[in-house]
Amino acid sequence: MANNENHGAVAPAPGTAPDQGRPGRHVPERKCILTGEHDTRASLIRLALAPDGTILPDLRAKAPGRGAWIGVDRAALETALAKGKLKGALSRAFKTGDITIPADLPALIEDGLRRAALDRLGLEMRSGAVLTGSDKISEAARRGRLHLLLHAADASEDGNRKLDQSLRVGQDAEGSDLRGVVIPADRTILSMALGRDNVVHIGVTVPASAVRVADALGRWCGFIGRSESASALRNSSAGSIGAQIEK
Structure with missing residues (x-):
């Protein structure tokens, strides 16, 4: 059985992904609502507010309306969800407390x-x-x-x-x-x-x-x-x- 440590390097891939930027091209950034840190859209995950107030992942960042961005891993997200920090950050981002966060949001x-x-x-x-x-x-x-x-x-x-x-x-x-x-x-x-x-x-x-x-x-x-x-x-x-x- 292989060691599952994810050491690694990869061969060069000339060019860059659209959201990663190219020399001379400005790449828009968004702010993580949990950490306050800025990063590219490709490095963050967008959360969208459904019409019924449910918070859902918008992984392609295509859903209409306002969105909130997070840049943390699953463990940090689960902690923020359990402590109520995520709900507070989302309420501020969407300017409403009338939201429902699925308990299985990290799994989704x-x-x-x-x-x-x-x-x-x-x-x-x-x-x-x-x-x-x-x-x-x-x-x-x-x-x-x-x-x-x-x-x-x-x-x-x-x-x-x-x-x-x-x-x-x-x-x-x-x-x-x-x-x-x-x-x-x-x-x-x-x-x-x-x-x-x-x-x-x-x-x-x-x-x-x-x-x-x-x-x-x-x-x-x-x-x-x-x-x-x-x-x-x-x-x-x-x-x-x-x-x-x-x-």
Whole structure:
């Protein structure tokens, strides 16, 4: 069984996601109602007020009307919900105390982010941007054609290590700690998402697809507290050479 620590780095994905910004382009920011910190829309989660006063996650940030933004992980959100801090912050943001917060709001957000990430993988698979199978991934990695390398949560350490080495060869980064990212989905979940049998490793060969996948997975990993994976995925989305994780 693989170590589920989410060490990781990813191959470069030239270009950036629309919400992550490009040189010379202003990226709008929003403020987290719980921490007061500012960040990009892509890094925060929008909460919307339904007509009946229910607070619901608006993960695509498309719902009409006013919204409130949060930038905390699930554990912090659950604490804020239990202590009443979330209700107070939302009441101020929406200028009304007549709101209902579902007790399972953190679970609704996590489930939505998980579905969005897995759906994105499936879409990119159907577009031809995703490779599965260790041999195909290794060959593409050694040729420098991978822009994102992912490992299932239950992938073997040996399998991860071999593909990570192929990645370093292709990126001319031998001797570094450049490696793929272990994501919080096992091979059964990934196989269902991609419509393939026994998906243990995933390689993304198209830069724009790698950015979209990294964005979706990074939001999910960040919310569930997998900070190292989230950081590595954000670096990929921003077009970085890849995060080097200190041992």
